[in-house]
Amino acid sequence: MNFTVKNIRKAFGSTVAVDDVSVTFQSGEIRAIVGENGAGKSTLLKLVSGIHQRDAGEVYFDDQPFHPTSYVDAAMSGVAYVFQETTINPYLGVAENIFINRLREFRNRLGLIDRKKLNNAAQKILDDIGVDFKVTDPIQSLNLGQWKTIEVARGLAYEPKVIFFDESTAFLNYNEVKAFLGIVKRLKANGMAIGIVTHHMNEIFEIADCVTVMKDGKWVADKNLSEVTESELQQMMVGRTLSTIYPEKADSLPETVVLKVENLSQNNKLKNISFELHEGEILGIGGLKGAGGDELLGILFGDEKETSGKIWVDDKEYAHKNPNNAMKNGFSLLPGERTLEGLITSFSIKDNINMGAMKTKGFLLDKSQETEIANKMIKEVTIKTPSCEMPCDSLSGGNMQKVVIAKCLATNPKILLLNNPTRGIDVGARLEIYTVISNLAKEGMGIILLSEDLGELIGLCNRTMIFRRGEMSKMYEFDETPTEESMIQYML
Amino acid sequence: MGENKAMNKNTLLNRMKGKAFRDYFPIIFLLVMCIAFGFMNDRFISWRNFTVILVQIVTLLVSGMGLTFVIMAGSIDLSVGSTLALAAVATALTVPKWGVLSFVAALLVGAFCGLVNGIIFAVGRVPSFIATLGTMTVTRGIVLILTEGVPIQITDQKFLEVFSGKSLFGIPNTAVFMVIIIFISWVVLEKTPFGKEIRAVGGGERVAELAGIKVTKVKVLSYVWAGTMFGIAGLLQCARVLAATATLGEGFEMDVITAVVVGGTPMSGGVGSIGGTILGAFVIQILSNGMNMMGLSPYLQSIVKGTILVLAVFISIDRKKKTQTK
Missing domain, CATH: 3.40.50.300 (P-loop containing nucleotide triphosphate hydrolases)
Incomplete structure (x- = not known):
């Protein structure tokens, strides 16, 4: 047979x-x-x-x-x-x-x-x-x-x-x-x-x-x-040599630590994770599905609770009650599920971008300022659309994701958490998203990038942590260049 | 690039086409209905009948302003009629002592009922249908205890003058209040962050939460807002009929839900408008008014109303979306 x-x-x-x-x-x-x-x-x-x-x-x-x-x-x-x-x-x-x-x-x-x-x-x-x-x-x-x-x-x-x-x-x-x-x-x-x-x-x-x-x-x-x-x-x-689609990395990192995590655990999903995030750094997280990266981002953004461990933001202990509170502390999250968590597809680009930080004039919304911000963001993250009033479901996946990025940036975060920002996105839009991420880091934003794409971690990140069943199995330091083969080894 | 632009334009055009009939259905229906009733009865299109409709529609429209917020946030409130009745009873009971100021009682009772609903639903996480089904029954029970089944008359002339008298050009005061409330509702829904938050919670709760919107607070506030509106509706209703009765507003929730839904606010939340609810309310009220004029039996009227509700949703629903219908 x-x-x-x-x-x-x-x-x-x-x-x-x-x-x-x-x-x-x-x-x-x-x-x-x-x-x-x-x-x-x-x-x-x-x-x-x-x-x-x-x-x-x-x-x-x-x-x-x-x-x-x-x-x-x-x-x-x-x-x-x-x-x-x-x-x-x-x-x-x-x-x-x-x-x-x-x-x-x-x-x-x-x-x-x-x-x-x-x-x-x-x-x-x-x-x-x-x-x-x-x-x-x-x-x-x-x-x-x-x-x-x-x-x-x-x-x-x-x-x-x-x-x-x-x-x-x-x-x-x-x-x-x-x-x-x-x-x-x-x-x-x-x-x-x-x-x-x-x-x-x-x-x-x-x-x-x-x-x-x-x-x-x-x-x-x-x-x-x-x-x-x-x-x-x-x-x-x-199967491929590292492509050149990634923007050039910084050759040094500022000393300033914007986020410090110590012994963070969540039941058996996350075990004793400790690390520091520097200003202007892109810190990668690699690992198989369910290895703990999602949980870490969830906890940092106040969407989930840890069972033990401590977090400091700018040397102040950070009590993260809920996403609203996390945002007040300078965090912003790009969620993993674009259309379920990232944006409301029936809403306009403008409304999505401003959702996290609505601009007001007294009691009322400041519509002209919101339009201004939306247009500025559309330019900054290169969203291809004839108008900011267009509903998001008229956009391609890559452009939708850029709207989510714009939404994150509209809150002026100091620490940006990215959960698989290029999942299911074609190469052209990927490249543009990489450029945006790299530019943000150069402006001093601390970025944590959780990704299933190993090439992305190698090409984009200054340092990379590998998670295996909730534990950190490896931290590739600044002067270490990870290979996909060795990363896979630490994941399995 | 050029191709991309052409495609965008194309989809925009398609969207507008797809929208056309769906979005204009209520207004088309309203016009057709008015013309039909106009031909069938020459008293239908008259200034007198217009003011009658205007007075009759107040309760429905003001309640609709409240329910629109709740439905847009993705939940439902069945306690409309009971809240309205309790607010009316509170007003009727306080009028002898407080006079005109007893409107405060209606507002407070309405807001409190909404707060209870909101807390049970948003904090207690009881599905809104069940939560408000419960409070609907409980509140009705309280109304029955307070009235002992006997109407509480309102005799205070000053109060009646303010809340059910007539002002300039014979326009009823209640209609003036209604217009003010519609305007406030429109401002709140369209011009304030709270309105946007309501839409966001209804459009995608998880998205809203991760965007830092305090979802629980928004939900509770939407119920407090709605309860307050039902309270005002109760106040105006008891002023119009000169009494608060135990059965006031029984079954009224169905009329209000129908008005909101016919007005293009889907039960799934996120979408909708004040203008739509106004249209929906007029559809329901003019339908009743016209059918009454034709001498149609209440039984038949009920059949027609139910048919209209389902028909409106059937026409306005976007079947291309693969989301579940609950």
Whole structure:
């Protein structure tokens, strides 16, 4: 049995997510798909399992053309996909979660659910995988790894020949990962063709047989894991010499410390983080999703609470109650979710820019001053729009992000917190955003840049911290130049 | 670059096109309705009928000014009718002692009811529908206890002269108060930071919060504002009918919600205008007025009103947006 993908392509708007990729999955083989964020790994798996529809290319399943119309359609035909996100409904039972969209198959003559039949069917699947819990266990008492297993069982309930795992271990702890990998190995032994996407190199070397490397939506290489080393693989993933799209860095840093953080912790999400931010510095934070960067920015901006630790702003202890208070202390945050947290897309550019710092004349809004500020900002961060009165949903992603940056700057911050400012933004707008960030630093603003883009951290930051499971695993000092390979090592 | 500009222009044009019918629906509907009623009954278009409508619409419009703020902030207030009744009772009870000054009682009672709603909703995080469903019932209970089911008459001539008399050109005083309140509401909503904050909270609570807006405070204040408006509506209503009754404003919340929504303020918040609510209120009031003139039974009127509400939303909703309808 084999599952062959030929020259598949998919674009979302103007972004080509998967470009002319070919790959084959064999029965009894585990193939890992690796690449940086945005390389198109997940999209590839979603294309072949019916979640997205391909724009071009062929897929053959046992030499038959395969064109699933939906996720369920694909699963029924023998190709299952396990989502990265948790799709467990915590208010239903284990068996109901496994057969969530197929409960009608378990109706008795009265049209009611035959619970015994349902539980037996579910238990049988769980037994086949070999799990450490029973179908009757209350779902709330199970851990995330076991939930993931239930999702796997859901896929297996269709008795597929091919199964895909999309970063299934991303939110699991060490023991859960171990148990999960055991299950995947058992599936392989049963002769299933398996595709996995994961960021964890050690997992790949533990279970996979071969690997496909992707970069910027394109196929880079197919390798047997016996013939490559970890660092060779990382080299292929990164694949490029550092480009020149980054503005020149400052050759020295001012002595003045604007922010000092000592032993900051938040439960098990953030552990004993200490650092100093200098005036005019761009301090990078790298790490995998969930490594603690989001929490750190959230705490600094008063949006989340720490469990212990201290923060000083300009040598004064800083009690950060809420975002409003943080802004009064000179902070400004560019949130990670542009359209959910950054701006209100139905509002005008002007209203968004002024949202954080409305200008008043007595009781009333000073509209002319707001327009003036909006126009000044539009020029400063180079937003392409005919007028500041245009609603934000008329803008491209890159220009929307510039509006969020303008909104942050309109409050005249001393410390700017950036959460993945260029996520999902094309190269042209990226370059402009880098220039803006660099200029702000030159004017003396202290900037913390959390980014999933390693090139960005290397190219833009004066110093870079790497977080691993809530701990700082590395601080690249001013005179140290990090490489992408070494950064990845500290992240994993 | 040139292409980019052309595209921007194009989308702007498309937006305007898409907007046209949606945005002008209430006013088109209002005009069509007036013409239709005008043909059916020659008394309909007359100065006398206009002043009648003007007096009748006061309660609806003033309450609408309050509810517009709440709905724009993304929540709902069902306690309109009860708050209005309690404010009316407070007025009627204090008129014998305080005379004209008893309007203060109405304002305070209204503001207090709003404050309670706001705290339960914004601080206690009880969904606004449930919170105000509860206070609606409780407040009505208080009204029933205070009145013991018997109307409290208002006889103070000075009070009645001020709040339900007529001034220049026979224009009712209440209409003058209404215009002042509309103007103040418009200024607050369109010209002050508070108005912008209301929009921001309704348009994207999380965005507003991260922009440093004190979301809880804004929400509570929107309810206090609304309660105060309901209080004023209660004051003017009891002055008009010369008494505060236990059943005053029962079921009135539906009329006010209909007026606001027909006026183009979606229940999802963030968008809306004072002008829209004025239009919506006129649609509802003129519809009642015209149907009454035609002698349509209240049962049929109810059917028509309900249909209009759903129809208005059906036409004005932007189905292209993928946000959930709650």
